[in-house]
Amino acid sequence: EAGVAQSPRYKIIEKRQSVAFWCNPISGHATLYWYQQILGQGPKLLIQFQNNGVVDDSQLPKDRFSAERLKGVDSTLKIQPAKLEDSAVYLCASSPPWQPNYGYTFGSGTRLTVV
């Protein structure tokens, strides 16, 4: 099966600019996550979708970050305006609902550098 696709792989922007990331999960995976991983740290959850509904966005900085998952398939994460501290790898993950032997599949990530 195809994996979780993310684009772009790399992005360099100036602070106060906007940026968008795209994720296409594995076909049939109802659950989709966006994580932010700052260098040297474990990933931090930004938002979790179940189909096209938001399950958890408690750690999403909503004044500058937004995410959507139209039609319950692919998803976009946007930052506007970007700050220097947003420099990180943004990871997308997906999983099917409640399959105990499946786990989670992650994309290759988008490395964002804000200068």
Place this chain on the structure above:
Amino acid sequence: KQEVTQIPAALSVPEGENLVLNCSFTDSAIYNLQWFRQDPGKGLTSLLLIQSSQREQTSGRLNASLDKSSGRSTLYIAASQPGDSATYLCVTDSWGKLQFGAGTQVVVTP
């Protein structure tokens, strides 16, 4: 709130030695525990998944154990190779709520 700790934070071994990576978690009410590998600047690659009812899982040179009662999991990598150099992450899954450890950075020297 679940907390996941990985010890050591970094490890350097010569090629051929066995690797032992430790993961501890505070809340034993987990659904799964999954070990991932992460290469610098890349995404996470799944290595092993242990369901809460299982005690261990094996894949090739990798073996992971789970002791829910003591809140511990251990990843063993036999006969390490330079290609095993990466960061290894332990992740607990509490019915869709994931908690990551900070990882163990492994360097295997030729």
